[in-house]
Amino acid sequence: MIQGELVDIVAYRPEYIDLAVEMLSDPEVRRYLPSFIWPPGASEVRDWFQRMEGDPRTRNFAILDKSGQFIGNIGLRNLNWQSRTVDLVIFIGDRRFWGNGYGRDAICAVLDHLFANLNLHRVGLQVLEYNERAIRCYQACGFVVEGRSRQAHYANGRYWDLIQMGILKDEWYARRDMA
Ligand SMILES: CC(C)(COP(=O)(O)OP(=O)(O)OC[C@H]1O[C@@H](n2cnc3c(N)ncnc32)[C@H](O)[C@@H]1OP(=O)(O)O)[C@@H](O)C(=O)NCCC(=O)NCCS
Known part of the structure; x- marks a missing residue:
């Protein structure tokens, strides 16, 4: 388990997948997730999770609040151990x-784990230009716009x-030293 101040990041359980399906049926959530153009079916999401579990470059974790309620997903894509890079x-x-x-809180807890324990060098992500909330959140975690x-x-x-x-390991620590 990776612990934040507000959330815990834990391995998936089958019941979380059902909750994720419900969440992804909300068009307001999908508006910000370009890979989900349709509300996904339960079996589709289960298959998708299973395929990802078989892919060593990919991980998914459940985000729980401190009462144990499932509130979302945080995942890693394109994990590359040679360049030590990953997408979030x-x-x-x-x-x-x-x-x-x-x-x-969830992103900072995962970044700390990736840099401090897994010795990754760079974490990247992509975000739609109209997703101002996400951009502000990523900037607050130390990500900078690269292109x-x-x-x-x-x-x-x-x-x-x-x-x-993106954010580099050095930038993560420089930011923390300044705090
Ligand atoms: C993106 C997401 C993970 C961010 O998590 P969050 O808990 O909402 O974000 P936080 O509260 O940590 O930070 C949000 C920041 O945006 C600001 N904000 C909140 N609502 C906003 C809005 N409607 N417009 C612009 N900024 C907003 C907050 O003030 C905060 O900025 P600050 O720290 O400078 O005050 C979450 O909103 C989410 O999952 N949204 C739907 C799916 C999504 O967008 N996923 C990301 C795809 S790239």
Whole structure:
């Protein structure tokens, strides 16, 4: 278990997958997740989780609040042990938890684990330009904007840029030393 101040990051249990399916049926959550254009079915999400479990470059963890309630998913993609890089994905699917520091707490706890215990060098992520809450959250964790894929996503009648953000191990520690 990885412990934050507001959340615990734990291995998945089957019941969390059912809750994740419910969360992903909310269009307001999916609006920020370009890979989920349709509300996914339960078996589809189970298959997806199973495929990921078989992929050594990928991990998914459940985010629980301190009462043990499942509130979302935090995952690693494209884990590369040679370059020591990884991409981060996250959703908090219970909207009541948005904007209350849970995302920041979960990400900072995972970043600390990745840099301090796994000796990774770089963590990257991609975010839609209209996802201001996520961008603010990532910046608060120390991610910086590195570039953008122009007009990479179509939604609501127009194209939107996908912003690339990243944080290096040195930057994570420099930021913590300053705090
Ligand atoms: C993105 C997400 C993980 C962030 O977690 P969170 O707990 O909501 O974020 P936090 O409360 O830690 O930080 C949010 C920041 O945005 C600000 N914020 C909150 N609501 C906002 C809004 N509607 N618009 C702009 N900024 C907003 C907060 O003030 C905070 O900034 P601050 O620390 O400078 O005050 C979560 O909102 C989420 O899962 N959203 C839906 C799915 C998603 O967007 N996933 C990410 C895809 S890249």
